Amino acid sequence: MLNIIPISLEQGLAYALVALGIALTFRVLAFPDLTVDGSFPLGGAVAARLIFDGMDPVTSTLIATAAGFVAGYLTGIFATKFKINSLLAGILMMTILYSVNLRIMGRANIPLLNQPTLFTPMESLNMSRDLPVIIFFLVIALVCKFAIDVFLHTEYGLGLRATGDNEEMIRSLGVNTDAATNFGLGVSNAMVALAGALIAQDQGFSDVGMGIGMIVAGLASIIIGEALIKPTTVVRLTLAAAFGSVVYRFIIALGMRMGLAPTDLKLATGVMVVIALAIPAIRGQREKKLNLRGM
Amino acid sequence: MAEYMLALNGVTKIFNKGTQDEKRALDNFSLEVEKGDFITIIGSNGAGKTTLLNAIAGTVETDQGQIIVNDQDVTKWHDFQMARFVSRVFQSPTMGTAGEMTIEENLCMAELRGKRRGLKWGVTKSRRLRYKEVLKVLDLGLEERLKQAVGLLSGGQRQSLTLLMTTLAPPKLLLLDEHTAALDPRTASKVLDLTDTMVRENRLTTLMVTHNMNHALKYGNRMVMLHQGRIQLDIQGDEKKKLTVAEIVAKFGQTLKDETLLSC
Missing domain, CATH: 3.40.50.300 (P-loop containing nucleotide triphosphate hydrolases)
Known part of the structure; x- marks a missing residue:
């Protein structure tokens, strides 16, 4: 029982970046962005390929993050400029990225076991790698959470939040909401790709299928987090997303310990999200339903 | 001419x-x-x-x-x-404000109407002080509720706030x-008088x-x-x-x- 805590913490904090990215699109921008399933492995693919080809891990990770920004921005262009339905825009980008990721990697899987990664210094320490890795992911998650909190309180950030809250109003106040949406999607997917790059290095390989179900897992994290921490402010929203991610991974680890097959995880997570979304509808609480923005 | x-x-x-x-x-x-x-x-x-x-x-x-x-x-x-x-006040009180954002954030967005929005902090201390002063004009006690979401306000309060927002950066x-139109007659006439005052004062x-x-x-x-x-x-x-x-x-x-x- 106790030994599932380190692994849940490590995974939960690593995937917290994904939950933060999804919170930014679904909750703040009210844009249900499905690019995530493609931008997560994109980050892994770019980082793995560059590291495999001999680039240093820090630069590789940064380039992977930038690639995620571009992917998200393009989804935004599909939706705002080409007027493609936002869900379809994300699905299109996700599908396109599947081929792109295979192109980048040149095959379905790149092992990184014998390559220097961001985690190599931690492995050379004279101790178990668990603790330094957990601290590393904790710091990254906190920095990202804090950066989003600050960003959403800047002049530009206020306009971004209003884009998701009352688009007509903020346009009349001079914000090009299309541009704000594109940028927000870029930032969100940059964070998701960063998560992909870090997790690929942590687990020692990048796989083209590693993004499947990422959105649903992220949504589950957010729903759990918001049930525990009411997201009345931006600071609480991002905290809920990050904390929810840790709790979600803990629940998953617990489920597996109790005999849940790894192949059933997505079924379990999907059902969890459906139930969470169904409860207010079944109870007939319309207001509560409206609060689940983007879903 | x-x-x-x-x-x-x-x-x-x-x-x-x-x-x-x-x-x-x-x-x-x-x-x-x-x-x-x-x-x-x-x-x-x-x-x-x-x-x-x-x-x-x-x-x-x-x-x-x-x-x-x-x-x-x-x-x-x-x-x-x-x-x-141009500054615009819509018919529905919910249209002119962002309901999930706070009063001070709405005021800040209005103050920045038509201006460049950078990565500077939005609601700064000096802005908050100014908003407190400006809100007193409405006599609705909103100056004590700067950090509350606008969605908590009544229709009349929300429309008064919207009007005030237009004058933070006087439009051409x-x-x-x-x-x-969406307000009850008493609130409507209050909001109209407020409109008249603001239009005259700011020409x-x-x-x-x-x-x-x-x-x-x-x-x-x-x-x-x-x-x-x-x-x-x-x-x-x-x-x-x-x-x-x-x-x-x-x-x-x-x-x-x-x-x-x-x-x-």
Whole structure:
């Protein structure tokens, strides 16, 4: 029982970046962005390929993050400029990225076991790698959470939040909401790709299928987090997303310990999200339903 | 040549062009508005009042004609570009504010209307102090609720806040689109008096669409009546002051069949 805590913490904090990215699109921008399933492995693919080809891990990770920004921005262009339905825009980008990721990697899987990664210094320490890795992911998650909190309180950030809250109003106040949406999607997917790059290095390989179900897992994290921490402010929203991610991974680890097959995880997570979304509808609480923005 | 703040020259807007539902919302429409004018606009449903405001604000693309604001041709400008000149209060109180954001954040966004928004902190201490002062004018106690979400306010409070927001960065043109129609009569008249005070104090050039003929006569220095996308009556100054609702009804009752009459 106790030994599932380190692994849940490590995974939960690593995937917290994904939950933060999804919170930014679904909750703040009210844009249900499905690019995530493609931008997560994109980050892994770019980082793995560059590291495999001999680039240093820090630069590789940064380039992977930038690639995620571009992917998200393009989804935004599909939706705002080409007027493609936002869900379809994300699905299109996700599908396109599947081929792109295979192109980048040149095959379905790149092992990184014998390559220097961001985690190599931690492995050379004279101790178990668990603790330094957990601290590393904790710091990254906190920095990202804090950066989003600050960003959403800047002049530009206020306009971004209003884009998701009352688009007509903020346009009349001079914000090009299309541009704000594109940028927000870029930032969100940059964070998701960063998560992909870090997790690929942590687990020692990048796989083209590693993004499947990422959105649903992220949504589950957010729903759990918001049930525990009411997201009345931006600071609480991002905290809920990050904390929810840790709790979600803990629940998953617990489920597996109790005999849940790894192949059933997505079924379990999907059902969890459906139930969470169904409860207010079944109870007939319309207001509560409206609060689940983007879903 | 008189100094016009706003000029529309032969503006035409046709909805559903080429279909059975074709509708000329604005028909070769021309209007010149002088700096400091407070114009009330009346007309029956579908006369083109809202389309007129939408065309000026850039939310509706016109088919023909030219729109000049502050000596600049803004005919092709987008709504978010027009924010530089235009401030707008909508009919529904929920439309003019972001409900999930706080009062001070809404004020900050309004203060930045039409300006560049950078990565500087939004609601700074000095801004918050200013908002506190400004909010006292409303006498609604909102200065103590800066960090509350706007969604918690009543319709009247929200509309008063929206009005106040427009004056934080005084616009060249203030567009009021039946902004008291969704309020109860008492709140409506309070908000209207507030409107009048703010327009006078800031000498704002204002277009106010209303369904209420009494309001149209009581406020402003000029009144324009629209019918089928054209100007049917345009009076100002003393002539407007002397006009009564009864006279308008006697003269134009034929074309003012709907709630404009009912709300007299």
